Amino acid sequence: MHSVRFTAESSSDGVVERDFLVGEIPGVLWAPASxxxxxxxxxxxxxxxxxxxxxxxxxxxxxxxAAWGFNVVAIDAPGHGDRPRTDEDEDERARTEIRQAVTARDTPRFAAASVRFTASLAEQAVAEWRATLDALQALPQIGPDAPVGYGGGISMGTAIGVRLTAVEPRITAAIFGGGFFVDEPVITAARQITVPVQFLLPWDDEHADRSSGLALFDAFASAEKTLHANPGDHRTVRWVGLDDTFLSRHLGRV
Incomplete structure (x- = not known):
């Protein structure tokens, strides 16, 4: 197992931001200074x-x-942020096809390319999230018993997060969002999720029909789940209307 290697640190308004690497996975950890x-x-x-x-x-x-005292973690998905990309790889060809479909306003082609690309990326990303969580819980200030939640991400962040939450028993509550093409593997994963869920649905996404987001919400097997719909597409929707105490209640901070 790779350990966490911190590479940079800064602080502001009572929160410490620390860049890190777990193997070749770049991430960032935000934690309250006190x-x-x-x-x-x-x-x-x-x-x-x-x-x-x-x-x-x-x-x-x-x-x-700052508000809830959480350790908050993000990592770059494969081919994003500080991750390497090449013009020859399959992911880059998928990105090109997605851009061409958007330019041509070819929604069926865009949907098919997006589903293929996200599925390929998610398989790797889920394994990387679990490796990152293993490494963080090995830190003495965090430890293996720290409660874990998934804190959101519209579109791709949810396409990965649903798959991760379905297989990761350490996650005990999750916030998801719509705005992407929901395929059968995502629905299958959602049916395995029983932890409390909040779901934010962009009501006016220009590509992903809201019915797919409603189908995903319906598929969650959680006894406690709430749906929040806001105007806008996945790029402009604001994270408003959600219960700000949701994660704190389920992760033991209130």
């Missing part, structure tokens, strides 16, 4: 085409660390 050891861990996924310090993600992470 927080207690063994605080809950919240994993946050970024959208497709973005990275671990995307402005909206970082803002939510800073708030969760």
């Amino acid at each position: 927080g207690a050891d063994h605080a809950p861990i919240v994993l946050v996924g970024h959208n497709g085409g973005m990275h671990k310090k995307a402005p909206g993600l970082r803002a939510r992470a800073l708030h969760a660390a």
Whole structure:
């Protein structure tokens, strides 16, 4: 198992931000400067085409660390952020096809290419998230008994997060979001999820029909699940209307 290697550190407004590597996986850990050891861990996924310090993600992470005392973690998905990309690899060909489909306004082609690309990426990303969680829980200030939640991510962040939550028993509550093409493997994974779930649905996404988001919400086997729909597409929807105490209640901070 790879250990965590911290590579940079900064702090502001009572939160310490530390860049790290787990093997070749680049990530960032936000933690309260005066927080207690063994605080809950919240994993946050970024959208497709973005990275671990995307402005909206970082803002939510800073708030969760400052307001609730969480250790908040993000990693770059394969081929994103500080991860290497090549013009020859299959992922780059998929990105090209997605861009061409968007330009041509060819929704069926865009949907098929997006599903293939996300499925390929998610298989690797789930394994990397689990390796990162293993490494973080080996740190004495976090420890193996720290509660774990999945803290959101529209589109790709949820496509990965649903698959991760379905197979990772350490995750005991999750926040997901719509705005992507939901295929049968994602629905199958959702049916395995029984932890409490909050789901944010972009009501006006130009590509992913809202019915697919409703189908995903319906598939969650959780006894406690809530749906929040906001105007806008997955790029502009704001994280408003969600219960701000949801993760804190389920991770033992209130």
